[in-house]
Amino acid sequence: MNVLVLGSGGREHALTWALSRSENIGDLFVAPGNGGTAAIAQNVTVDPLNADEVVAFVKEHGIELVVIGPEAPLVAGIADAVRAEGVSVFGPNQDAAQLEGSKSFSKEFMLAHNLPTAAYKKCVTLEEAMDYLHEVGAPIVVKADGLAAGKGVIVADDMETAEEGVRSCFDGAFGDAGAVVVIEEMLVGPECSMLAFLADGKASCMPCSQDHKRAYDGDKGPNTGGMGAYSPVPCVDAETEAAMQKVMADAAAATMEDFAAGYRGVLYGGFMLTPEGPKLLEFNARFGDPETQVIMPRLASDALTAFKAVADGKIDEIGAEWDPRCAVTVVLASGGYPGSYEKGKVITGIEDAAAMDDVIVFHAGTAVNDAGQLVTSGGRVLTVTAMGDTFAEAIARAYEACDKIDFEGKQLRLDIGKRAL
Structure with a gap:
């Protein structure tokens, strides 16, 4: 099956990596991709926000599935344009993407369907x-x-x-x-995320994950796109997880009432675990970043099968199976992030880190310069994911891998995953 992934971040590298492992993958393209996706797929100069360019590429290369990574193409209606050509798309249409595109729209949706929120x-x-x-x-x-x-x-x-x-x-x-x-x-309690595959009013929930939004250790400093994540989440007991799953199932059913085309893709539920039970902070209409970098390595079954089943509204055919081990991912960022930062810093040591057992290095803000060197090109540069039988093992392995990678101004938190201990 020929597949096109839209996006250029660590999330898209993780999705591409998962798809590339399928025995049924044919030609795999990423638009525009990054330095990491170039090693496992073909990066192409297609603007993911330009519907005409995306549709033309899909037709020319016989693409059978389009996987949309970031929120901006979803809100721009790229899924609608591709579906209009009869091609399967993993990602909701423009109207449903407003669950992320407008926080007030999302809150109105939650209240209208009695979903617990602030x-x-x-x-x-x-x-x-x-x-x-x-x-x-x-x-x-x-x-x-x-x-x-x-x-x-x-x-x-x-x-x-x-x-x-x-x-x-x-x-x-x-x-x-x-x-x-x-x-x-302001709700009080631990935060965590539950992502769910959604198709035609049904939800298939993934394991919980928890990210670290603040820039510095101890949850200090400004908010960022995310400085690391881990999965599963030990503070989520069976009763809490069941309550979260019910919220996601109710949300999935509600999409069939509110959106003409329903919802086919992933829905991200950001939860606060309050004393009264889990309450929604937000919905995202796509995979989280860096949560994807701990969720995809835990997907033990075929990612292409799952994504195509969702895109075709056959959620009972997902067949998702999950690795029970712990996963931790640490973001390596450019100096100054989330403020101003310099680009073009040469990156070394990725091969040594990636050679470690149970370690995957996902690229985010990377590019290849004119001299053929891998360099920084964004605020969040890499996410280093490690697996382990325990969180202590996964954390130690992740930071050992981070120590092998270097670039001028490298910035990272040193406490990712320690809440899980």
């Missing part, structure tokens, strides 16, 4: 937001309504931080994403 208010002016802030007080959470690459959330413990967060949104810190602001009750 109280909130949608604000369209600075004055309205400030008035509501002073009505409810801090602590509070301020969110840019639109897509902000995982960085449009301000967790405010005091009013000064909350007011600054609201102003930053309306002052354009997150571009058009901040033109509308959602102010939300």
Whole structure:
């Protein structure tokens, strides 16, 4: 089967890696891909946000399945354009992608279908937001309504931080994403994620994972796209996991009511495990990053079979089986991330790290320069994933692999996965 993956990050490398292991894979393309996907597939210069370019490539190369990695092509309606040509797509249509594209839309969906979540208010002016802030007080959470690459959330413990967060949104810190602001009750408890394959009103849930959003050790510093993750999540007991699975199943059923084409792809449920039970913080309409880098290595069955079954609405044919071992992934970032950073730094040691048993190095912000050297090209450069029978083993193996990789300004957290201990 010929497959096209859209995207260029660590998530897309992990998805491509999983697909490449299938016995049924034919030609495998990634648009635009990165330095890691180039080693296992063919990178192509197709703009994943340009429907005409994507459709033309699909037709020319006999693509039978398109897997959409990032949120932006989904919100732009790329899935709709490809499906209109009769080609299978793993990823929801544009209307359903608004579950991630607009936080207020997502909150309205949750409330309409009695999915447990925090109280909130949608604000369209600075004055309205400030008035509501002073009505409810801090602590509070301020969110840019639109897509902000995982960085449009301000967790405010005091009013000064909350007011600054609201102003930053309306002052354009997150571009058009901040033109509308959602102010939300702050829930208390551990966070974790549950991803689920969705097709035609049914959900097939994956193992839980937990990421580390803050830039520095001890969950200090600014929010990032994610500095590491681990799976499974020891604090999620059987009762809590069942409650989360029920929420995802209810959400899957609701998609058949609200969206004409239903929902075929993956739905990411971001949960807070409150004293009252798990509550939704957010939905994403795609795999998480870096959660994908710990979930895909735990998928012991054929990824292509699963993705094609979802795309064709045959969720009972997924046949997903999961490796019971622990997985930990550590992000190696450019110096200065999530602020400004330099690109073009030569990367060494990846081969030594990848040669270790039960270690996979996924590329994110990498490229090949004119001299043929692998160099940094983004904020999050690599994610180093290790498996182990215990979390202690997986953590030790991941950091041993990280020590083998070097580039100027390399930045990483040293406490990824330690919550699991």
